[in-house]
Amino acid sequence: MSRPEHQAPPEIYYNDAEAKKYTSNTRIQSVQAELTYRALELLNLPEDEPAYLLDIGCGSGLSGEILDEEGHMWVGMDISPAMLPEVALDREVEGDLFLQDVGQGMGFRPGTFDGAISVSVIQWLCNADRSSHNPKSRLTRFFSTLYSSLRRGAKAVFQFYPENDDQCELLMNTAMRCGFEGGLIPTEDGKPKMPKALGEDGEDEPNVVAYSSQRTQERQRTKGKQRKSIKEKDWVLHKKEVARMRGKKNIPLDSKYTARKRKPKF
Incomplete structure (x- = not known):
């Protein structure tokens, strides 16, 4: 099967039909969720407070739904008109959405975001779709403007499908020249391939960090539960305030009964 980026530019490839098919595919939903949880694991955000995140290439908001479930606020950007107005807005995703080509950079104020994720996007920037x-x-424009938009010490996690080693080298070298530090975690069959720990099987790998998927599995089992148990009322008040700011109607008024557990009916 040919790679999507070889068939057409992303704004053309993801037309109305492809956008709806992509969003409704249960396998894609599952893979997208797993990759988003993995990205959150690598961001290593504080668990006791929400973060303000950037979802690069957010598409129809599949990753954004996971960010929302985990209690984070987010901004999504994508180049496909079919993905954003046609699908994401119809699904009433919670994040703020921008229609933009990330290859032209981003105009956010310095230090805006606490972190950034990108799932299956940046390999598209390795192609020249126009003269x-x-x-x-x-x-260079993408990584430099992204680096500026992140607060000091914030992280960015990119999942991508490189076509060859040259693309990996191009992406890594460009990111590091723009100020980023980090490494590459290979994958097998869509799942993270864990590097061997230092000295394992007699191999000396001082520059490799071994990550564990235990936290991802724990997130999937308990997603949303810990957040609600810690400060459920604050979370409900925040969600209602965001809905009011976006102009939604019929939002219940705040009262002493807000987020209070109801007694079971018999």
């Missing part, structure tokens, strides 16, 4: 496109220049 004016230069992959190296577009990647």
Whole structure:
């Protein structure tokens, strides 16, 4: 099967039919959720407070739904008109959405976000879809403006499907020249391939960090439960305030009964 980025630019490839098919596919939903949980694990955000995150290439908001369930606020950006107005808005996702080509950079104020994630996006920037496109220049613009938009010490996690080693090297070198530090975690069959720990099987790998998937599995078992048990009323009040700011109607008024558990009916 040919790679999507070889068939057409993303704003054309993800047309109305492809956008709806992508969003309704249960396997894609499952993979997207697993990759988003993995990205959150690597971001290593504080668990006792919500973060303000950027979802790069948010599509129809599948990743954003996970961010929302985990109690975070987020902004999503995507180049496909079919994904954003046609699907994401119809699904009433919680994040704020921008229709934008990430290869042109992003105009957020410095230090805006507590972290950023990107699922299956940045490999598209390695292609020149137009005569004016230069992959190296577009990647430099992307990484430099993203680095500026993150607060000091914040992390960004990118999941992508490189076509070859040259693409990996191009992406890694460009990101590091723009200020990022970090490494690459290979995957097998869509699942993270864990690097061997230092000295395992007699191999000396001082520059490799071994990550555990235990936290991801724990998130999937208890997602949302810990957040609600810690400060359920604050969370409900925040969600109602966000809904009012977005102009939604019929939002219940705040009262002493807000978020109070109801007695079971017999």
